[in-house]
Amino acid sequence: xxxxxxxxxxxxxxxxxxxxxxxxxxxxxxxxxxxxxxxxxxxxxxxxxxxxxxxxxxxxxxxxxxxxxxxxxxxxxxxxxxxxxxxxxxxxxxxxxxxxxxxxxxxxxxxxxxxxxxxxxxxxxxxxxxxxxxxxxxxxxxxxxxxxxxxxxxxxxxxxxxxxxxxxxxxxxxxxxxxxxxxxxxxxxxxxxxxxxxxxxxxxxxxxxxxxxxxxxxxxxxxxxxxxxxxxxxxxxxxxxxxxxxxxxxxxxxxxxxxxxxxxxxxxxxxxxxxxxxxxxxxxxxxxxxxxxxxxxxxxxxxxxxxxxxxxxxxxxxxxxxxxxxxxxxxxxxxxxxxxxxxxxxxxxxxxxxxxxxxxxxxxxxxxxxxxxxxxxxxxxxxxxxxxxxxxxxxxxxxxxxxxxxxxxxxxxxxxxxxxxxxxx
Numbered sequence: 001x002x003x004x005x006x007x008x009x010x011x012x013x014x015x016x017x018x019x020x021x022x023x024x025x026x027x028x029x030x031x032x033x034x035x036x037x038x039x040x041x042x043x044x045x046x047x048x049x050x051x052x053x054x055x056x057x058x059x060x061x062x063x064x065x066x067x068x069x070x071x072x073x074x075x076x077x078x079x080x081x082x083x084x085x086x087x088x089x090x091x092x093x094x095x096x097x098x099x100x101x102x103x104x105x106x107x108x109x110x111x112x113x114x115x116x117x118x119x120x121x122x123x124x125x126x127x128x129x130x131x132x133x134x135x136x137x138x139x140x141x142x143x144x145x146x147x148x149x150x151x152x153x154x155x156x157x158x159x160x161x162x163x164x165x166x167x168x169x170x171x172x173x174x175x176x177x178x179x180x181x182x183x184x185x186x187x188x189x190x191x192x193x194x195x196x197x198x199x200x201x202x203x204x205x206x207x208x209x210x211x212x213x214x215x216x217x218x219x220x221x222x223x224x225x226x227x228x229x230x231x232x233x234x235x236x237x238x239x240x241x242x243x244x245x246x247x248x249x250x251x252x253x254x255x256x257x258x259x260x261x262x263x264x265x266x267x268x269x270x271x272x273x274x275x276x277x278x279x280x281x282x283x284x285x286x287x288x289x290x291x292x293x294x295x296x297x298x299x300x301x302x303x304x305x306x307x308x309x310x311x312x313x314x315x316x317x318x319x320x321x322x323x324x325x326x327x328x329x330x331x332x333x334x335x336x337x338x339x340x341x342x343x344x345x346x347x348x349x350x351x352x353x354x355x356x357x358x359x360x361x362x363x364x365x366x367x368x369x370x371x372x373x374x375x376x377x378x379x380x381x382x383x384x385x386x387x388x389x390x391x392x393x394x395x396x397x398x399x400x401x402x403x404x405x406x407x408x409x410x411x412x413x414x415x416x417x418x419x420x421x422x423x424x425x
Contacts, residue, residue: 002189003188003189003191003254003255004254004255004268005185005188005189005252005253005254005255005268005269005270006252006253006254006255006258006263006265006266006267006268006269006423007250007251007252007253007265007266007267007268007269007366007420008087008088008089008090008251008252008253008258008263008264008265008266009083009084009085009086009087009088009089009090009249009250009251009266010083010084010087010248010249010250010251010266010363010366011079011080011081011082011083011084011085011087011199011247011248011249011250012080012083012246012247012248012249012360012363013053013056013076013079013080013246013247014033014053014244014246014247014248014350014353014356014360015033015034015051015052015053015054015244015245015246015349015350015351015353016031016032016033016051016349016350017033018053018054018055018056018079019083020083020087020363020367023360023363023367024367024371026349027346027349027364027367027375027396028371028373028375028396029396030349030376030378030394030395030396031349032227032228032229032231032348032349032378033051033052033054033244033349033350033351034049034050034051034227034228034230034231034242034244034349034351035049035050035051035052035227035228036048036049036224036227037049037050037052037205037210038052039052039123039205039206040205040206040207042210045207045210045211045214046214046219046221047210047213047214047219047220047221047224047243048224049220049223049224049227049230049242050205050210050242050243050244050245050351051231051242051243051244051245051246051350051351051352051353052205052244052245053076053203053245053246056075056076056079058070058075058078058079060079061078061079061082061083062075062078062079062082062160063100066078066156066160069143069146069147069156070147070152070156071120071121071123071124071147071148071152071203072121072123072203072245073117073119073120073121073153073201073202073203073204073245073247074121074147074152074153074156074201075203076153076201076202076203076245076246076247076356077115077153077154077156077157077199077201077247077249078153078156078157078160079247080199080201080247080248080249080359081157081160081161081197081249082102083249084197084249084250084251085104085161085197085251087251087264088251088253088263088264089105089261089263089264090104090105090106090195090251091103091104091105091161092104092105102160102161103161103162104161104162104163104195106194106195106257107194107195108162108163108164108165109164109165110165110193110194110195111163111164111165111193111194111195111196111197112163112165112166112167112168112184112187112192112193112195112196112197113154113157113158113163113165113166113167113168113196113197113198114154114166114167114168114169114170114180114181114183114184114187114196114197114198115153115154115157115168115169115170115180115197115198115199115200115201116169116170116171116172116175116176116177116178116179116180116181116199116200116201116355116358116359117150117151117153117154117169117170117171117176117200117201117202117355118150118171118172118173118174118176118202118204118354118355118410119150119202119204119209119354119355120148120149120150120152121147121148121149121152121203122148122203122204122206122208122209123203123206124141124144124147124148125144125148125206125208126206126207126208127141128140128141128144128148129208150169150171151167151169153169153201154167154168154169155167157197161197163197165187165192165193165196166187166192166193168180168183170183171355172410172412172414172416173354173355173410173411173412173414174315174317174352174354174355174357174358174408174409174410174411174414175274175358175408175409175410175414175415175416176200176354176355176358176408176410177199177200177201177248177355177356177357177358177359177360177361177362177408178200178358178361178362178406178407178408178416178417178418179274179358179408179414179416180198180199180200180355180358180359181198181199181250181252181269181272181358181359181362181418182272182273182274182416182418183198184196184198184252185252185269185272185418186272188252188253188254194253194254194257195251195252195253195254195257196251196252196253197249197250197251197252198249198250198252198359199247199248199249199250199358199359199362199363200247200248200353200355200356200357200358200359200360201246201247201248201249201355201356201359202244202245202246202247202353202354202355202356202357203245203246204243204245204354205243205244205245209243210243213243216282217240218240218241218282218319219240219241219242219243220238220239220240220241220242220318221239221240222239223239227242229379230242230318230379231318231347231348231349231351231352231379232318232348232378232379232380232381233314233316233317233318233323233345233347233348233377233379233380233391234316234323234327234345234377234380234383234384234387234391235318235379235380235381235382235383235384236382236383236384236385237381237382238318238319238320238323238384239318239320240318240319240320241317241318241319241347241351241352242318242347242351242352243351243352243354244347244350244351244352244353244354244356244357245353245354245356246350246353246356246360247356247359247360248356248357248358248359248360248361248362248363249359250269250359250362250363250366252269255268265423266366266370266423267365267366267369267370267420267421267422267423268420268421268422268423268424269418269419269420270301270302270303270304270403270419270420270421271298271299271300271301271302271303271304271418271419272297272298272301272416272417272418272419273293273294273295273296273297273298273299273300273301273416273417274294274297274414274415274416274417275290275291275293275294275297275415276290276412276413276414276415277289277290277291277413277415278290278413279413280413281411281412281413282411283321284321284322284325284326284329284409284413284415285325285413286321286325286328287328288325288326288327288328288329288330288331288332289329289332290329290413290415291315291325291326291329291332291407291409291415291417292328292329292330292331292332292333293332293333293415294407294415294416294417295312295329295330295332295333295334295405295407295417296332296333297417298405298417298418298419299333299405299419301419302403302419302421304403304419304421306333306334306335306337307334307337307340308402308403309334309337309341309403309404309405309419310341310342310399310400310401310402310403310404311341311342311343311344311365311368311369311374311401311403311404311405312330312341312342312343312404312405312406312407313343313344313345313346313361313364313365313368313375313404313405313406313407314326314330314343314344314345314391314407315345315347315357315407315408315409316344316345316346316347316348316377316391317345317347317352318345318347318348318352322409323384323386323387324384324386324387326407326409327386327387327388327389329407330343330389331389338389339389339390340390341389341390342374342390342392342397342399343377343389343390343391343392344374344375344376344377344391344392345377345391346360346361346364346375346377348376348377348378348379348380349378357408358406358408358416358418361406361408362406362418362420364406365404365405365406365418365420366404366420368401368404369401369402369403369404369420369421369422370422371401372398372399372400372401373396373397373398373399373401374392374396374397374398374399374401375392375396376392376393376394376395376396376397377391377392377393377394378394380393380394401422402421402422403419403420403421403422404419404420405417405418405419405420406418
């Protein structure tokens with residue numbers, strides 16, 4: 001029998017709130033976090049909007065000296081971890097002469113970190129390239145390499161909180177956060193870890209990445225004047241995704257470990273499935289077979305029949321090719337139940353937070369289970385005939401959610417799906 005894995009803590013840094021409470025309130029209200037880009041001057045860009053994290057003060061969660069040695073994506077992850085550990089009752093803080101010392105209250109050698117990140121510290125890359133080409137290599141930031149590389153979020157979580165188990169970074173593009181959760185699930189089931197800090201983080205709203213996605217014709221350009229309406233998954237008038245940023249962090253524990261310390265159990269992490277399309281570097285297999293098979297594998301891993309899932313948080317990017325293809329994936333996996341299933345894309349509110357999306361959307365599933373509701377897909381004004389399922393348009397709906405799943409699809413043909421169930425003894 002597979003070892004049971006449960007969720008005991010959640011942490012959120014996002015375009016629609018920098019706490020779980022703020023995030024959930026925005027989800028319920030159908031609030032958009034997309035606006036004009038403030039991180040840089042967009043003169044000359046076709047794209048001038050994004051889902052930026054607002055009012056983020058790393059000093060609320062991270063010692064100032066440590067924060068200066070972290071890129072923005074790392075700060076998001078470490079801050080989200082502080083929130084999640086606190087909710088789980090696993091955060092120990094002590095005052096020292098050098099500031100606040102934070103440590104995890106579990107066996108450090110049986111505590112791991114698995115974090116998804118797709119791009120790394122792009123603001124560091126941008127600044128250092130500018131200094132290199134303008135003034136030469138001696139003017140580059142001394143910490144360019146350790147700040148920019150994608151594994152440093154997981155590494156800093158380990159150092160800040162004193163975890164000494166595995167500290168991995170999963171890089172599967174937009175599926176990174178979801179695949180990180182799946183890898184964390186396996187670490188606990190195998191007995192290698194009793195606790196794993198997992199999820200995804202991203203912060204790439206900088207000229208280089210916005211320009212790159214713009215040149216791929218992947219980003220929305222038609223609604224710079226009304227940014228809150230630009231991300232419109234499954235709508236016939238969609239014209240591309242909106243870049244977002246943020247982190248979603250979950251504390252995962254073996255059931256026995258959580259019960260032995262009388263932890264607050266928020267949900268059961270029941271299953272994970274992953275496949276590769278073997279089709280195209282940026283486009284999903286148009287048949288939907290690859291993503292559909294990942295959903296099927298995740299349900300089988302969770303011991304659920306298709307009809308037992310009540311909510312599916314779609315990848316739902318608002319691009320021309322993703323949304324109808326994902327609709328096919330859902331039909332492939334669920335058959336007739338696809339037409340009864342509640343589905344939504346919360347990227348309509350957050351934008352596409354790349355690796356951060358997997359963590360944030362897994363948290364959305366857990367909140368939906370606990371709150372008994374289905375978050376909306378906002379801006380679904382003119383449904384695409386090829387997207388003919390129930391995407392919970394415009395407003396929240398309420399109902400029983402015993403089990404929920406989240407799917408993520410990444411460039412390179414990566415498909416990852418995670419399944420959560422309502423916790424029962």
